Amino acid sequence: KAGVTQTPRYLIKTRGQQVTLSCSPISGHRSVSWYQQTPGQGLQFLFEYFSETQRNKGNFPGRFSGRQFSNSRSEMNVSTLELGDSALYLCASSWGSGSSTDTQYFGPGTRLTVL
Amino acid sequence: AQSVTQPDIHITVSEGASLELRCNYSYGATPYLFWYVQSPGQGLQLLLKYFSGDTLVQGIKGFEAEFKRSQSSFNLRKPSVHWSDAAEYFCAVGPTGTASKLTFGTGTRLQVTL
DSSP states (O other), X not given: OOOOEEEXXXXXXXXXXXXXXXXXXXXXXXXXEEEEEETTTEEEEEEEEETTEEEEEXXXXXXXXXXXXXXXXXXXXXXXXXXXXXXXXXXXXXXXXXXXXXXXXXXXXXXXXXX | OOEEEOOOSEEEEETTSOEEEOOEEEOSSOOEXXXXXXXXXXXXXXXXXXXXXXXXXXXXXXOEEEEEGGGTEEEEEESSOOGGGOEEEEEEEEOTTOSOSOEEOOOEEEEEEO
């Protein structure tokens, strides 16, 4: 079974631009969560999508948004990029059932550099 | 609010020695608890998780963790470390009933000397 895939793996943007990151979950998984990882703040939860609806949201500004498609693939968008948005963005997928066997599986991440 | 503390930023052990990585959590109810490992340039790989039941949890790669409610701890252990275990280890807590919206600790970087 294929794992979580994220594209692109590396991205370089300049301040003020916008960026879209993509995540394809494990087949059958309906929940996709996004995390930002930086040396200063560590791993922080951005949001979770389940069945095309945002189910949970972290404490990030509105410049960070996402969506999920009917095939459970998800995209994350960051508008008006700032230098502080440079980070590794990780996507994780799970069944989303809420049962004790549910587990998040992470992709390799997208490394975003803002110049 | 839930939180996770990993007191050790960096640990160095010799190959073959035992390992214990500390994790303390703060959560109002019964939490999901996880340990993930991250190799350089990679995503996170789940080592083990605890939801309920037996407080000693076995994971992959020979790792185990013990949940101690009285100490709010979920320490990760391995009896004999291999050089390939060098990586960063993250403890995480999540609300019961969902695997998402995890709160992570700051991580412990493990170095293994030969």
